Amino acid sequence: MIVIVIIGAFLTIKSEYFLTPSNLINIADSCGYRLIMAVGMTFIMASGVMDLSAGSTVSLAGVIIAWMLHAGAGIPLSVVAGLLTGVTAGALNGLLIHYTKISFFIITLAMSGMLRGISLIITGGRPITRFGAAFMTIGTGRLAGIQISVWIAVILTLAAAVILNCTKWGSYIKTLGSNPEALRKCGIGTAGYRISVQAVMGLAAAITAVIITARLNSAEPNAGMDMELDAITAVAMGGTPITGGKACISGTMLAVIILGIIRNGLTLMSISSDYQQWITGFLLLISVLVSGIRIKNTRQNTQEKENE
Secondary structure (H helix, E strand, O other), X not given: OHHHHHHHHHHHHHOXXXXXXXXXXXHHHHHHHHHHHHHHHHHHHHOOOOOOOHHHHHHHHHHHHHHHHXXXXXXXXXXHHHHHHHHHHHHHHHHHHHHHOOOHHHHHHHHHHHHHHXXXXXXXXXXXXXXXXXXXXXXXXXXXXXXXXXXXXXXXXXXXXXHHHHXXXXXXXXXXHHOHHHHHHOOOOOHHHHHHHHHHHHHHHHHHHHHHHHHHOXXXXXXXXXXXXXHHHXXXXXXXXXXXXXXXXXXXXXXXXXXXXXXXHHHXXXXXXXXXXXXXXXXXXXXXXXXXXXHHHHHHHHHHHHHO
């Protein structure tokens, strides 16, 4: 919170428009779908892996929704098809990671190319547009002045905090990241937990796709580009270690807000979006370094206590 206050005070000095109600609402609107992605990434980083295909899942889910809508399937069925696309992509990642024992980095990177390739094949590289006002309400409709997507993000974030901290499944997911051998010794199969947690990430990406497609009234094969980088950055900044074993949903939420404020501030100061990409990468690097130092210090302290 202190960081948010400091950044907010700086931007207030730099731009008279920063603290206006309309601009604060814009920041909240921009954070909604990003928070959903980051919450999904928190789950799988807690389990000890990352998903580099999340952005491509957003692309494919959005294209499937658009294709279904144009085929006359109706909004409910089209949205369900998009959500199932995301869950299937995530579950497939989990299956491959668990049973092939190949690094999650290689698996999800390969899946990223495959999923986006399918999007390009379906669309021919061109966006699918015009879905009607009813569908657009999902992305642009407001409740109490705030976009519906933001309320969806808040509800999902609260649910994620309860699931990760108050359920057996959440506990096992964190153990999967810190000590999977302990689960095996207790006779608990890890396959189901690995597949299910990856499916959760796929579902988060698909929900994000629904919101983005509805907001833009368009599904583009290049949608979701680099969104996984933003999500990983937010999760790492929020205090979830890159090696897994712990999860900090509240930290993820604050990090998403900080990144949203930074992007908004750079825009108000007419700074090129290219710098936003650089800053995101820089913050990820710093977060990983800090996380690595914390892990190293924790291990050293543990060894010292054991030696005593």
